[in-house]
Structure formats: C-alpha cells, structure tokens
Amino acid sequence: MTVLHRERVLRAATTSFLAHGYRSSVDEIARRARVAKQTVYQHFTSKDELFKEVARELAARVFSELESSSADLREGLLRFGLAYRQRTLGAEGIGAFRTLVPEVPRFKALARTMYASSAGEMVRRLAERLAAAMDAGELRRDDARFAAEMLLSMLAGLDRIKRLFAVDDAEGEAKRTARIVDTFLRAYAT
Amino acid sequence: MTVLHRERVLRAATTSFLAHGYRSSVDEIARRARVAKQTVYQHFTSKDELFKEVARELAARVFSELESSSADLREGLLRFGLAYRQRTLGAEGIGAFRTLVPEVPRFKALARTMYASSAGEMVRRLAERLAAAMDAGELRRDDARFAAEMLLSMLAGLDRIKRLFAVDDAEGEAKRTARIVDTFLRAYAT
C-alpha cells in the first residue's frame, strides 16, 4: 500500500467536526476515515492540530469570488450575493459556523486569520468594486468599505441567525437576494 | 438556614456557561455557587435542564425594547439601534451566542422558542413601528417586515461576526449606529 492517508483523515475529520463540533472523538474520525487511530496521530500531533487544519480549510471554502468581469453593477452584485448566500447559509456554511464559533476563545490568533481570509477579504474586494462604481457615478460617493459591510450584513445577517437557531424562512433565494441588492442600491443611489 | 439556593445556582451556571459553554462541569458550577453538588441536583434534574433554563434567560435578556414614545422616527431608531447593539454585541451577548449556537442541534425546539422570543419578537415590533411610519408618509411604502429584517441585519450583521472571531473594530458605537440608521433611512426614503 503505502498510501498517504492524510487527506482521507482530513476529509473524515471535516465531516465529523461539521456534524458534532469539537465533541467528535478521534476514534470516530478514524473509523469514518477507515484508518487506524494511530494513523491519525502519525499525521497530526494532536486533536487540536487536526481541528485547526480543518478550521483553516472551512474558512477558506466560505470565500466567494466577485467576478469583476460583469460590467453591469446590479448584475454583478446579484451574482455575488447569490453565491455568498449559498456558501454562508448552506448546510456546510452553517455547520462550519456552529463548529468554529465556540472554539474561537481557545484559538484566538487562528480565528483572526480565518476572519481575515474569508469575510475580511470579501469586504475588501467588495469595497474595491463599490469604489469603482462610485468613481463611475453609478453609486453615491461615500465610504466604500462601510457600504460593503452593510451589503454583506444585509445578505447574511438575520438569515444566518435564523438558520443557526433552526428557524426556517420560506422565501426563494433568488428573489430574496434581489430584494436585498435593490434595497442596498436604493440606499446608495446617486 | 434553609435558603433556597436555586437562584444562586442559576446565576453561577450562567457565568460558567457564558465563559466555557456547555463544557462547564457541574462541579465547577456548584463550587462557583458555593453550594454542594447535590444541591444543584435538588433543583435541576440534570445538567441539560439547568442549561436549558440558563439558555431561556439569556435569550430573554438580549431583547431590546423599542420605546414607542419618541415621536421622531430617526431618534427612535437611533435609541433602539444603540440599545440593540449594546445587548447583542456586548460581552454578554457575544458570550451567549457562543454558548447557545453549538447546542442548538440538541435542543431544536428550545432554540426556535429562543429565537421567537428575542430576535423574532424584535422584528415584529420594529416592523410595526416601520409600518406606522410608512402610513404616516415618513418612509416609502414597502414590506415593513423585510425592512425591519434589513435594519436588524445592518445593526448586528458583520459586526457580530467580527466580535465572534475576536476581531476588533475601532469605530465608536454612537457614530456607527447613526451611520447605519441613516443608510437604512436613505434606502427607505419616500
């Protein structure tokens, strides 16, 4: 054989942590990966290290690209908004949130990095795009970073809370995203 | 003596759970309450029951009143926004969030109740107030409930994430609240 089972362990750990949080036992992860417990410890020095690795991956996965290609502002925001909502409000996004949030106090530095590489980076890019639109006279001239934060907040603010607390709302994704983007555009009309 | 130590246990449990989440041991809670472990079990059948009780209280505490007294819409929203942000983004609010969120899957029904009695109720009341303002011609006629959800999202969306991930932002509370409310009012201007 001599297969490197590192990846397999990582995937199994991700599934486990997403489902049960840090509670997941190493035995369970090993079982899920169809691997001996010892193998887990051959690749990761401790459960904490394994967890951190998984956390880094999860944070990276949430990141949504903002295609700068689309010339039309509204169209671009709609596409971005939809993608962002799918990532953050989907089962995996919510699971990741539930898994990571309670462990933040134990891994403060990592948490900050995770924020920076996902939400923080998205604010930055969105702000860039908005600033360009402001320059082009498509939006009222204002603090672009703040505007980006508002849009992200509207896209995933209360809806994330609802999902986290097992409350389901009915509205279709596309429609809700459009309403949000349009509300945002109204606030930032020239 | 014969003092009813129920309250004392509840308070200690709240502190413990806020600090360490469900991880807190019953021994620790008892120690904190200066009470024998047995006393804890005299008042609560299990750790889960104690946790649920604390959770209910925490959820209730987050609720912020919307003083209907203030005639001026902007003034009223500012006051509400400031209070809401203090509750939800303050150390206790964030701690409560961190404590409750990972346990939701184990207590789904309770979670829904908690949402309904805090955020849900706030959406309802805020929507009422906004609807009145729409009727009075102070805001553009639109879906008041949706508008309320947007305002709440803007007030605590990304900022909550920042706090949860140990990222600190500098802006003063009053100023940021005002910017948010004004952005909202722009989107809903007549």
Added chain:
DNA sequence: GGTCTGCTAGACTGGCCAGTCTAGTTGTCT
C-alpha cells in the same frame, strides 16, 4: 534478503465528569 516506512487492530493508562449515595447538620414548623 534485509530494512524502512506507512500502516493495521486492539489493548491500555490516566483523567475528567455526570450523576448517585452516605451520613450527617441546620433550621423550621407543629
């Protein structure tokens, strides 16, 4: 053929912890 490395199953240690039990104390009510 020998050795090295990645792997296996499964037993084991030591620690933590929910929940129970014992045996007794203090105060209250009648």
Added chain:
DNA sequence: AGACAACTAGACTGGCCAGTCTAGCAGACC
C-alpha cells in the same frame, strides 16, 4: 420534642476519551 426539608462534604460508579503502546503486516527500495 419530633418530624421534615434544605442543605453539607466527600466518596464512589460507570462511561467516555485523548493519547500511548505493542506486535505485527505489506509494499518499496537497495
């Protein structure tokens, strides 16, 4: 005084689990 209810300290059981250890297997490389 006697009964009862709230409480105490602390020992104990049984379970879970991180991390280690043993002994051995399988393919790779020389």
